Amino acid sequence: MTTPLPRGFRVVLDPGTKRLTPGLWFGGSPARVLRLTAAGRAAWRELADGPVTSAAGGALARRLTDAGLAHPVPPAPTRAADLTVVVPVLDRPAELARCLASLDGRHPVLVVDDGSAGPAALAAVAAAHGAELVRRDVNGGPGAARNTALAHVSTDLVAFVDSDCVAPGPWAQRLAAHFADPLLAAVAPRVRALAPDTAAGKYTRAASSLDLGDRPARVAPGTRTSYVPTAALVVRRSAVTAAGAFDPRLRVGEDVDLVWRLHAAGRRVRYAPDVHVGHHEPATWRGLLARRFRYGTSAAPLAQRHPDALAPLVLHPWPALTVAALLARRPALAAGAFGTAVLTMLKTLRANHIPAGGVVRATGTAVRQTWLGAGRYTTQLAAPVLLAFLTRAxxxxxxxxxxxxxxxPLTAWWKSGRELDPVRYTAGALADDLAYGAGVWAGCLAHRTTVPLRPRIAWRPLRVDLKGNR
Known part of the structure; x- marks a missing residue:
């Protein structure tokens, strides 16, 4: 039986959650329909009026937050969290000084020098800011540096922050409040891009791969927020060490690997975008695209470790056929596939006695998302094939x-702050995707795997949860 969310927690519904009837809700990630029993509806009345006060309320709160239909709001802490801030660093004394100066000073700080060429400069910076310093004689990468820190701290909460971050105010303290949930292993803030007013900087501020947006989420593979970066992350040390800590063999993607192992162990990981940390980004396209290439190389080793957690594209059959028919300029086939998608969904809903309003609009949204997903997949991983078809079609x-x-890219530009004009934004987005895709291909060749290249078919269009609340 799942551990209830503790007393004192409140929940807020996700913006995408819709109550179809008083006891029938739609939303979450992946999307589902949840039917509440009479006991579940009574438990919701408790949660709607205030915090968890009963076992039934805690059980429903856990179910809703696990499904992504709602998000937990922890009780206000009664005392300062007992945690240590850890800053792994490789050279970059100026960036380290800026990072340490941004911290509020209420928690001890441990700097891990991961085999820097100039250790004296880093030691001077750490001493000037009252931080403890541990040096690794051999560079082992970010995962190894964080593991060294875990072996040197005594507090159960550890706040990792990279040296190129600026983390002002009580960011770690605010995130630490979430650990009133005993199942929580890690929680991440929103990482906002700090970039100069160059074209690359403006693009990065609008489309940083570290910025996961403004919607809170449970972090798990196959959901809207499948990972969080360790640029800034607060963890429960006992949970991380029990899961095997960071894999030092991974120089990139070690944070994704850890998150997925924590999920597999039954722990919870949260994304809390109401807390912000700044991250200094490359000022040039060369620096930005080189980093995206490195990120892409992580897909292959992650796929070898978590083959069921990584898919570059998830396709639902009828929306996918609709998009394929439209691209092939076969309107009759597209209309047939779209109609079949609508009828299939109507059949599923009626079989479960679920109101069927809005099915056509929802199917249209699914087709649009399939088109966008297929476009990005093609740009990243099959651009030469697409260009060959374009020249001959x-x-x-x-x-x-x-x-x-x-x-x-044009859809993303429209949703962005439009700080950059559409032509330069689109060119940047295409270069971004091509660089990442090149990294994926390089990783696949090095590790002899095609898993990160293979789309996945999702045969069930909607999850229907009729268990309610026990």
Missing amino acids: SRGRRAALASLLLGP
């Missing part, structure tokens, strides 16, 4: 195929 089909290339 007729004018009409060329326009349809070009939508795969231009649709995702």
Whole structure:
């Protein structure tokens, strides 16, 4: 039986959650329909009026927050958290000084020098800010440096923050409040890009891969937020060490690997975007694209460790067929596939006595998301094939195929703050995807695997949870 969310926690519904009837809810990630029993509806009345006060309320709160239908709000802490701030660093004394100066000073700080070429400069910076210093004689990468820190701290909560971050105010203290939940292993803030007013900087502020947006989430593979970076992360040391800590063999993607192992162990990981940490980004396209290439190389070793957790594209059959038919300029086939998708969903809903309003609109959204996902997948991992088709296709089909290339970046530009014009934003996004995809291919060749290249078919369009609340 799942451990209830503790007394004192409140929950807030996710913006995407819809109550179809008083006892029937839709939302979450992945999307599902949840039907509450009479006991579940009574437990919701408790949660709607205030914090968890009963076992039934705690059980429902856990179910809702695990499904992504709602998010936990921890009680206000009664005392300062007992935690240590850890800053791994490799050279960069100026960045380290800036990071340490941003901390509020209420928690002890441990700096781990991961085999820097100039250790004296780092030691001087750490001493000037009252931080303890541990030096590794041989560079082992960020995972190894964090493992060294875990062996040197005594507090059960550890706040990791990278040396190129700025973490002002009580950011770690605010995140530490979430650990009133005994199942929680880690919680991450929103990482906002700090970049200069160059074209690359403006693009990064709008599309940083470290910025996971403004919606809170449970972090788990296959959900809207499948990972969080360790640029800034507060962890429960006992949970992380029990899971095997960071894999020192991974120079990139070690944070994703840890999050997925914590999930597999039954622990919870949360994303809390109401807390912000700044991250200094590359000022040039060369620096930005080189980093994206490095990130891409992590896909292959992650796929070898977690083959069921990583898919570059998830396709639902009927929306996928609709998109394929539209790109092939087969309107009759597209209409048939779209109609079949609608009818299939209607059948599922009626079989479970669920209101069927909005099915056509929801199917249209699924087709749109499939088109955008297929476009980004093609740009990242099959750009030469797409370009070959573009050069040989007729004018009409060329326009349809070009939508795969231009649709995702233009859609992202429209949703962004539009600080950068659409032409430069689109060019940057395409270069970003190509650099990441090149890294994925390089990693696949090095590790002799094709798992990060293979789309996955999701045969069940909607999860229906009729168990309610016990």
